[in-house]
Amino acid sequence: MQYTEAIDYLYSRLPVFHRIGPKAIKPGLGNTLLLCEGLGNPHQQFTSIHVAGTNGKGSTSHMLAAIYQSAGYRVGLYTSPHLKSFTERIRLNGRPIPEEEVVRFVEQQQPLIESVEPSFFEVTVAMAFYFFARHAVDIAIIEVGLGGRLDSTNVITPIASVITNIGYDHTDILGDTLPLIAAEKAGIIKPGVPVIIGESHPETQEVFTSVSASLQAPITFADRQYLVNDLGLVDGIRQASISRGDGSGWLAQLDLLGAYQLKNLPGVFATVEQLQQQFPVTAAQQQEGLASVSLLTGLKGRFQTLGSHPRVIADTAHNQPGLEALFDTIRSIPYKTLRIIIGLVADKDRSKVLSVLPTNAVYYFCQANTPRSLSAQLLQQEARVLGRIGDVFTDVNTALAAALEQADPDDLLLITGSNYTIAELTNL
Template identity: 70%
Template sequence: MQYQEALDYLYSRLPVFHRIGPIALKPGLDNTLRLCEALGNPQHQFRSIHVAGTNGKGSTSHMLAAIYQSAGYRVGLYTSPHLKSFTERIRLDGQPIAEDEVALFVTTHQSLIESIEPSFFEVTVAMAFDYFARQQPDVAIIEVGLGGRLDSTNVITPLASVITNIGLDHTDILGDTLPKIAREKAGITKAGIPLIIGETQSETTPVFTEIANQLKAPIVFADQLYTVADAGLSDGVRNIRVQSGDGETLSYTLDLTGGYQLLNVATALATVQALQSILPVSTESIQTGLQAVVPLTGLNGRFQTLHQQPRVIVDTAHNKPGLEALFTTIQSIPFASLRLVIGLVADKDRTAVLLSLPESAIYYFCQADSPRSLPAATLQAEAASLGRMGTTYPDVNRALAAALQQATPDDLILVTGSNYHIAELIKL
């Protein structure tokens, strides 16, 4: 098979979450373990860091990759979903896996895939682990897909387990309270392996502490170790001051400019500190990595500016806590009018999401070319019932074009919501 044939085969044959939602999930780790066993158990053949969380796990994973790359390590990175190309999911030193590697894996293991009948995600995890086992990075950063306990990535024994935060998302799968969701995500905790929690939350701290104690896993809360303060934006980067528990204060610059990234910085720093004896990193390498996360790792869609006058920002926030954090940053930016280009998936708690959006914005409702995407007209009607008024467009590019045409140079256009319509942006 050629690359496109291999992708078409996977998409047509296997259930894909980003196309059909939760029914694509295959409960348990059996399929992943069977795939890995047939591949020689690659998950045990490279060192890893496992990253879970409701929001921020992607940004934290990319920060860690950038820091370790800057320190001279060879770094693997597995994330999901992709925005533009499937190959974005599997990277080595920031470079996506070659299309030929994807085609070869699918061609070589087609009979295995057909005998096990895994999900699309289970195959991509096995592909990533096989690739890293052969490439032998010094460390691979592995982002959880959904949840933790039953996520396909949870067959590794990492150097550290990281959980950024807990919010109400995927409640139909993970539970309808923060403690229930925390328990699912804490399922990545391993006996004796350091557990780094990004945010101290009163409802979830007892869950994490209980599980860490049961497994004798050293636990730290990043926001108790580091205080990260915003020192303002300049020249397209965010300046931050980091104070550690011993009173030392250091200044860094971060090319991920969303204000919500400050907590992710603390999580990344706490992880680096926990592994300092295994993977030593200098202060200089941390600074180099944080100021160049995007070019070092290829991260897109995190408070990314696409255009000036009017300023166009794209951000993949798609749940209530993520959007609330995003709009906290938006409030710090001067603008005449806010124009919001948004699309959502149909299987989300849309009322909570819509109520987190400002009533004063001018809305451009759109939809992605995906069976999961909520029709723009339905989104418009639901938003209107909550006082968010706007016009519908068949896709994100036409919605953005209309916003640009109607905006003044001092307006702010924000493209957010579902990853899937953001992925269709031509200029991303």
Template identity: 55%
Template sequence: MTYSEAIDYLYAQLPVFHRIGAKALKPGLDNIVKLCEYLGNPQEKFRTIHVGGTNGKGSSSHLLAAVLQSAGYKTGLYTSPHLKSFTERIRIDGFPMPDAEVADFVETHKAFIEDLKPSFFEVTVGMAFDYFARQNVDLAVIEVGLGGRLDSTNIITPLVSLITNIGWDHSDILGDTLQKIAIEKAGIIKPGVPVVVSERDPETQAVFADRAKACQSPLVFASDVYAVTDFGVREKGRLLSVTDQKGFIAGLTVGLLGTYQLKNTAGVLATLDVLQNEFELSQPAVQNGFAKVVELTGLKGRWQILQQNPTVICDTAHNEPGILNVLESLETVSYRQLHLVVGFVRDKDLSKVIRLFPKGARYYFCQPHIPRALDAEVLAEAFRAEGYAGDVFPDVNQALEAAKSRAQPADCILVTGSTYVVAELNQLDA
């Protein structure tokens, strides 16, 4: 079986969330437990960090992995979804899982997969655990796929759990209040395992406090421990000043340029504090990991500048808090005219996000090439009903080319609205 055949098989045989949405979910952890038992429980053969939250969990996972790599540890990293290649989901020291390893896993375990009938995500989680165990990683950073309590990754017992924040996303699955969503996210807190929450939020802090108390798990709200100040983008990244509770001040350059990384920084630093009990993590390793996170881990699509003159930026923000963060970052950019290329999937509550967008921008509505895509014409009508104007394109690359043809050198073009829209950008590989 070739790699292409293996990927085609997985997409054809298994329900895939990014294609069909909630129908792809398999309730409960029974399938992943059975799959991992069949594989010899590989998740028990290496140490882990578990990272959940509404926004920022991907960036935080990559930052943690980059620091661990910089400290000399063999580091696994599991994230989802991928942007360009399936193998982006499963990395060791920044290198994607080899195509041949993917093909071999599928071919070897095909009969069991067909008998179990797991979801696409469940198979990828089992594949990652198996690969990390066979490669003898020192530590693996495991990002939650959706929610937490019933997520397939939630069979690990990590050294520390990090929950970045709570916001409105997947409310049709996780709950119709922030407290209900927080309960699902808090489900990754394990008995006796320290937990870090990046941001203290009055609406949800009690959920984490109660769960941590019930599990007898030490709890830290990172925003209480670290104050992070932004000094703007420099040649090598965004320059931050970090002050801890003792008043110690340190400079930190982050290779991820969005202003929302200030919130992630506090959570990552507090998580590293917990890891210091078992791993030697020097200040140079921390600084190198933050500064070179993109090179070390291959992260794409987070406030990524694709070109200058005009400035073209893409960001995978796809929900209300994410878009708010991106628009906040946009305030730090100087431009003559803003052009916005936007596309969404069908299950997003547009009523919560449309009015966040600036009225003075020129809009280019598009859609990703997946079954869950929101038709660009429908998207345009929803925006027009709120007083926005723009043109419709069937593809993000056509929309971007139109924006570039109309933009002047001093303009800014932002591509956002869906991970899957950003994933289809041809320039992402440039």
């Protein structure tokens, strides 16, 4: 079996969320537990940190991985979805799982897969756990796919549970109020395992407090312990001052340039502090990791600069809170004209997303090559009703080419709206 055949097998045989949306989800942990049992229960053979949240969970996972890599630990990292290659989902010290390991897993476990009939995501999770156990990682950072309580990753018992924030996304699956969504995310909290909440919110605080108390899980609201002050971009690096309630403080540098990333820092700092006895990290190692996240872990698509004169930025923000945070950063950047290349998926509440988009931008509407994509023509029509005007293009690269042709050197081009749109960029 070749790598392409192994991937085709996974995609063709198993329900895949990024192709058919919520219909691909198989609720419950039963399939994942059956897969893990057939693999010798690898999820019980390594130490882990579990990360959930509406936005920022991927970036937080990469930050934690970069810090522990800088401290010399052997670090596994599981995130989803991928942008360019399936192998991006499973990393060891920043390097994607080798293609031959994917092939070997599919070849050897094909009878198990066909007996369980899991989803694509369930198999991917099992593959990641098997890979981390085989390679004896010191610690694995595991990002939740969707929600938390019924997510396939929730079979692990971590040494810390991290919940970055709560916002409106996947409301058809997780609930249409912040407390309901928080309850699903709180499903990753385990008995006696410390839980770190990155951003406190009056509507969700009681949910987390109640669940952690019932499970005797020590809880930390990180944004009450760490105050982060944005100092802007200096020599292409995001600078921030950090202060603690005890009066101590320091400067931090972050190579993830979006100002919204600073909201993730309290949760990262609180997690590292919580685990200092088991996994010591010096202040210098912590700073080194944060300043080199993209280099150490291969994170892409987070306020990533793809060109200059005009400046071109790609960002995977795809829901209302994510886009609000993105445009907070955009407003801090000088430009002549803002040109936005955007494509969305069809199975989300688009009215909230479209309402966040600025009216004073030039739009280029496109769609990704996936069944979940919203028609670019329909997106254009819905946006026009709200005063967002632009032309339709067959794909993101055609749209970007048109924007570049029309742009002045001091314009700003932003590509956003969907992971799948960003993934199809040829120069990412």
